[in-house]
Amino acid sequence: MSRVPVKMTINGRAVEALIEPRTLLIHFLREQAGLTGAHIGCDTSHCGACTVDLNAMSVKSCTVFAIQANGAEIVTIEGMAAADGTLHALQDGFRQMHGLQCGYCTPGMIMRAHSLLKENPNPSEDEIRIGISGNLCRCTGYQNIVKSIQYAAAKINGVPYQEAAE
């Protein structure tokens, strides 16, 4: 099959390449753009480990062709920390609140939480749980992931984080 040109902005950097149309966005990111932060967990559109931001929407990059992202603005986990290495509030939240164990789901969780908090800067626990319902974690039991996102929301909103009573 003939290759086609594709152009997108990934983490603020313009990327151009020639690809086969059947190339999935996750493969493009990992194998051609060298960004291995987004993971392939299930490869069947269920687990969310491959979640990245595409034009401010969280998408499962195992279920998008790279060519569909032609001209798009992509953000991956590699684009979250500041240039000087300062962690994003979500990264900090996952660290402070122990929101990960093996870490496999974490890039997808953080990218999903990123667009969730942009749409809803002050989500309730229920809204967080519904918001991350397309992301599976086999380790944590989700409690600390919810707390990590609450921590990040508080930090972004400039208010002190208060752990809800158990």
Add this chain to the structure above:
Amino acid sequence: MIPSGFEYHRPNSVQEAVALLAQLGEEARPLAGGHSLIPVMKTRLSAPEHLIDLAGVSGLKGIRQEPGHIVIGAMTTQYEISGSPLLAETLPILRETSLQIGDPQIRYLGTLGGNVANGDPGNDMPAVMMCLDAEYQLVGQSGQRGVRARDFYLGAYDTARQNGEILTEIRIPVPPRGHGYAYEKLKRKVGDYAVAAAAVILTMTNGKCTMASIGLTNVADTPLWAEAAAQALIGTGLDHAAIANAAAAAETITDPAADGRGPAEYRTKMAGMMVRRAIARAKSRAQN
């Protein structure tokens, strides 16, 4: 998993898309949100040689009001449907249904057009469209035609859409103000298709049901319009007996597959249960 190779086309207009479909024939498939098509391409259950991406086609997105109707462009996403103030006011059942489809990531990309054109009996919107008596606008090289949702589904993955046609928009008659509605879906987990689901709209006047319509999801090889079940409600106060009659009438038209979602008998019973719950909730929401 890597799909087999294909050529990618990105037309800008409906005319261009339809011309491409006509020219490329059987081997060409429209691509909308890709969230039904790409998974089956990855497993190679489907291997189209050409994909016609509708993302760049102008005029296929958006929600507008016409006298007596709401018109939704085929490329409008579930996310856009669940967030529309116009739909919240006129057709709240669409928000309730779209929020039960897949998960947030899937709703950002999955479109209404793809959901109703796909022909999978597991899709949630087709039964709702049957319930609402929606009409699908299909455009082919020889012109445009409307097909009612109630006439569209012929079998699993078999619809009245011809190969060369594109679904452009969905026209939905607006139910009366104050109508009751509910979409009740039993599923094993978030992101799963229904074990059974029921869509209900109804109106109440002076304590009596004056209009009712019921659609069923994933309990036959097509979505079902449960005409007799709805008829059993008309003129009643939606008391226990009327609801039981409707549920029984709905159960008799089901013919579910036995699969991971349960044995056929169970799914038939669950269809009845979803009808009961949906009627009760629609009743509680209807203004007299």
